[in-house]
Amino acid sequence: MEYVRYGSKLLVRLDPGEEVLASLTSVCRKGNIALGSISGIGAVNKAKVGLFNPTTKNYHSTTFEGNFEVTGLSGNVSQMNGEVYLHLHATLADGEHNAFGGHLNEAWVSATAEICIDVVNGTVGRKFNEAIGLNLLEF
Incomplete structure (x- = not known):
């Protein structure tokens, strides 16, 4: 992994074998990034993608293995209990150009990933909301 900051x-x-969320969490910790938005593209060979069911308040996750293009990675950086909290979604495309996506739980880079973090000067926390079943932004 390499990164550079411009303003x-x-x-x-990210390089082959690196896990996307762990790598971005590391970058945010090292750079003292508490708030921002994330966008990116790349290629992965394993990804765990989830869908939240608001009725049951549970995530259903599926692990995909093979060669996939990350045609869209988006999300945000916030804080929960003083720690970096990433909320990312991804759209992945397979060899037949079928696209699928959802909440990104993990993804392993196969070739490269190119990601931009747009840092916002400030801090926003998260708090678990029992009625919804999710960690919501807390302003």
Whole structure:
């Protein structure tokens, strides 16, 4: 992994074998990034993607293995209990150009990932909301 900061933006390159969420969490910790938005593209060979069911308040996750293009990675950086909290969604495309996506739980880079973190000066926390069943932004 390598990254460089230009003003309020960080450009991150992930290399084969690196896990996306762990790598971005590390970058945010090292850079003292408490709030921001994330966007990116890349290629992965394993990803765990989830869908939240508001009725049951549970995530259903599926692990996909194979070669996939990350055609869209988006999300945000916030804080929960003083720690970096990433909320990411991804759209993945397979070899037949079928696309699927959802909440990104993990993804392993197969070739590269190119990610931009747009840092916002400030801090926003998260708090678990029992009625909804999710960790919501707390302003």
